């Protein structure tokens with residue numbers, strides 16, 4: 001099973017503020033939906049609460065260390081390892097880590113693929129993605145989107161695969 005991270009990161013590493021996304025990037029959202037539909041998505045409890053509902057047509061796995069945390073339409077587990085084991089047992093071929101900061105940090109070193117949206121902005125925020133060493137990753141595809149009425153900023157969407165060491 002492939003483990004993939006999907007994330008949108010500003011030039012200064014910011015990914016969110018006050019448990020919210022800080023931009024509207026329509027093409028990026030469409031891409032997120034297309035790539036993750038039909039798959040297991042793994043997210044932190046705070047990201048789930050920020051989204052506010054299970055995302056349709058996907059197996060929503062929420063990570064929480066609170067044994068009593070339950071929410072309808074989602075699986076709640078207490079580690080990345082458990083979430084990946086669950087996904088594998090379901091026959092998943094590509095599981096997606098969809099955030100936020102804490103979960104990206106826990107999964108970064110084991111991810112095989114990175115769907116990276118680099119946003120041409122430096123907003124204020126309180127959630128960050130770690131510095132990506134692009135030379136550890138092989139570029140598979142690359143698309144540039146210009147700022148327009150549907151996209152708040154210029155950005156680049158990249159698909160990267162971890163280089164074998």
Ligand SMILES: NC(=O)c1ccc[n+]([C@@H]2O[C@H](COP(=O)([O-])OP(=O)(O)OC[C@H]3O[C@@H](n4cnc5c(N)ncnc54)[C@H](OP(=O)(O)O)[C@@H]3O)[C@@H](O)[C@H]2O)c1
Nearest residue numbers: 007008016019020044045046047064065099100101102103
């Ligand atoms: N730009 C993007 O692509 C993107 C994507 C997603 C989210 N975000 C942003 O990221 C921010 C949220 O990040 P965050 O770090 O504050 O929260 P988070 O990672 O979404 O959730 C943190 C919570 O998840 C649980 N958790 C995290 N790691 C765990 C682990 N290894 N094992 C078990 N449980 C674990 C804990 O829940 P309990 O406290 O219940 O134990 C923890 O408090 C928001 O601003 C959001 O908008 C950005």
